[in-house]
Amino acid sequence: MKIKLLEKTDNKVKLELNGTNPAFTNMLRRTIVQHVSVAAIDNIDVIKNTSALYNETLAHRIGHVPITYKNKMVQKENCKCKNKGCPLCEVKMVLKKSGPCTVYAKDFKSTDKDVKPSNGDIIIVKLYENQKIDLEATVVINTGKEHTNWQAAIVGYQYYPELKIAKDVKNIKDIVSACPKGLIDEKTMKLTNPEKCDFCRQCVDIASNDTVTITGDKTRHILTVETVSGTDPKTIILDALTNMAENLKELETQIK
Ligand code: SF4
Ligand SMILES: [Zn+2]
Secondary structure (H helix, E strand, C coil), rough: CCEEEEECCCCCCEEEEECHHHHHHHHHHHHHHHCCCCEEEEEEEEEEEEECCCHHHHHHHHHHCCCCCCCCCCCCCCCCCCCCCCCCCCCCEEEEEECCCEHHECCCCCCCCCCCECCCEEEEEEEEECCEEEEEEEEECCCCCCCCEEEEEEEEEEEEEEEECCCCCHHHHHHHHCCCCCCCCCCCCCCHHHHHHHHHHHHEEEEEECEEEEEEEEEEECCCCCCEECHHHHHHHHHHHHHHHHHHHHHHHHCC
């Protein structure tokens, strides 16, 4: 299999997998979604809340704040404390503010400096005069298999597009301008950035007599991994590969 990195940012990685099949790409996708461990807020104890938001709404907002952590934190069920909760598997974060002010994710005070919101500029709530919040959040490690709260990333893949335009096509200018993303080159009659094609089929619809076809290559996929947790996409993919390798090793051991 040939793999090409198409895009890499702090939040997103796009890869071209050439020589794959839907079963393999889907295994990678499902492993990333369900089996990569990330940190997220599990429980919130509200001590005082006189803000405009109900406790449930406030907790819901806070629960979606992505959290970064260092690898020394372990999943509760694998911890020495046997699921009771200890500094190795649980980190407390306190949020205490009085209005008037805007409360940001960076206002959380964590008991572990390596465990904190990945983006401090996320707004939690606005407090007016005499309003106050005082709460304690518990961060734990888990996986998307347990709950989407711990889903590491959104992952999708599509087949690599193949555009075919008949040589005797009459309305090439119309076909070129029909593409909303401007991907068709008039001279070569090929896609300039195939990975940007979303199979909208507008180029096919405007052509006559099947002179244009757009199909997907089942053996060549474009995989997009976009983090929705506090873990970066590179680490997420590497963790998923480790997880897959461990499972395959276990299979190998059992077969032997
Ligand atoms: S399918 Fe849509 S995006 Fe792809 S080349 Fe045709 S018009 Fe452009
Ligand atoms: Zn523990």
